[in-house]
Amino acid sequence: MNLETSLAGLRLSHPILIGAGLFKLEHELAKALLIGAAGVEIGGFTYESREGNKDGRNFESFEYGALNSRGLPNLGINYLRQHLNAMVAMAHAAKKVLLVNVAGDNPDQFAELAMVVIEGGADGVVVNVGCPNKWSGDKQERVISYDPRGFELVLQAVCENVRSKYPNARIFVKLSPYFDYVLLAEIDSLINIYKPAAVIATNTAPNGYWSKDGQPLLTVTKGFGGYSGVGLRPISRGNTRLHKQYLDPEIDLVAVGGINSGRCVDESITEDGATAVQVVTAIGARHERDDVIGRMLTDYVEILEARQPATV
Numbered sequence: 001m002n003l004e005t006s007l008a009g010l011r012l013s014h015p016i017l018i019g020a021g022l023f024k025l026e027h028e029l030a031k032a033l034l035i036g037a038a039g040v041e042i043g044g045f046t047y048e049s050r051e052g053n054k055d056g057r058n059f060e061s062f063e064y065g066a067l068n069s070r071g072l073p074n075l076g077i078n079y080l081r082q083h084l085n086a087m088v089a090m091a092h093a094a095k096k097v098l099l100v101n102v103a104g105d106n107p108d109q110f111a112e113l114a115m116v117v118i119e120g121g122a123d124g125v126v127v128n129v130g131c132p133n134k135w136s137g138d139k140q141e142r143v144i145s146y147d148p149r150g151f152e153l154v155l156q157a158v159c160e161n162v163r164s165k166y167p168n169a170r171i172f173v174k175l176s177p178y179f180d181y182v183l184l185a186e187i188d189s190l191i192n193i194y195k196p197a198a199v200i201a202t203n204t205a206p207n208g209y210w211s212k213d214g215q216p217l218l219t220v221t222k223g224f225g226g227y228s229g230v231g232l233r234p235i236s237r238g239n240t241r242l243h244k245q246y247l248d249p250e251i252d253l254v255a256v257g258g259i260n261s262g263r264c265v266d267e268s269i270t271e272d273g274a275t276a277v278q279v280v281t282a283i284g285a286r287h288e289r290d291d292v293i294g295r296m297l298t299d300y301v302e303i304l305e306a307r308q309p310a311t312v
């Protein structure tokens, strides 16, 4: 069965991509390309390199999903300048799409990161305004997704900078889950002004907490972390459906959050209005040799086949 689809004008061999957070380095991408996704979103990359929240447990799964507070460990814009060309070549040789997730500290950093990504030949830049795990010492930084003014400054800076040289560059926006539809609609009205190619929804739900035997599951950032996996699924689905309602129809939607089966893929595409989906926790928390995406694809094909009229 032909599962090919087109996302923001990009041809995908099927609609399942690997989302941001798991793969950042050249040798990690080589491994990611062996997983059967149609493409990989690498990153997030910040302007300066960051060690992240590394002294303790920062990504743990449990019965309702997973918590992470990795704090964006990465080698910064200089790594992209030096390695992105080679990473793009590697992905394209494997006939896969490569997106790069960026998260600056301010609009100018976002704009410069985005330019480096596009000049490095990636298929698209993902403007990540939803990271909940950046802490400065004891204080957590604001999540830009929840600050319309800050969000507009970032989106405007990226769009103006990149489009001044590359009018057709693919800009994606990665949003946090919203619990207030008025705020979601306000953010979408800004997105409709700048018209990025696609919106990816959702990032993790900020400030989840879980404990085991009286001890916090995460031992960094006071036990707080972004919540992902199965429990996030209803929230992310609701957000996808609301974005479908408020975004201009030419802006594609990518669903992410708790997607781990062919049924999830089908629901996101057939019912919720997404063009493609991403998987993160189901891959990050899997057993080394578990072919998560292969299994999802087989199930998805079976669902589509069962829907086709019988020929005999």
Ligand SMILES: Cc1cc2nc3c(=O)[nH]c(=O)nc-3n(C[C@H](O)[C@H](O)[C@H](O)COP(=O)(O)O)c2cc1C
Residues within 6 Å of the ligand: 019, 020, 021, 022, 043, 044, 045, 059, 066, 068, 070, 072, 101, 128, 130, 131, 174, 202, 203, 204, 227, 228, 229, 230, 232, 256, 257, 258, 259, 278, 279, 280, 281, 282, 284
């Ligand atoms: C360990 C980990 C690291 C992540 N890092 C990033 C990141 O750097 N940038 C980003 O946009 N999202 C990041 N995310 C969020 C995921 O891309 C995804 O939006 C979220 O986890 C929901 O999908 P899931 O339930 O399939 O994990 C990260 C998630 C996890 C679990």
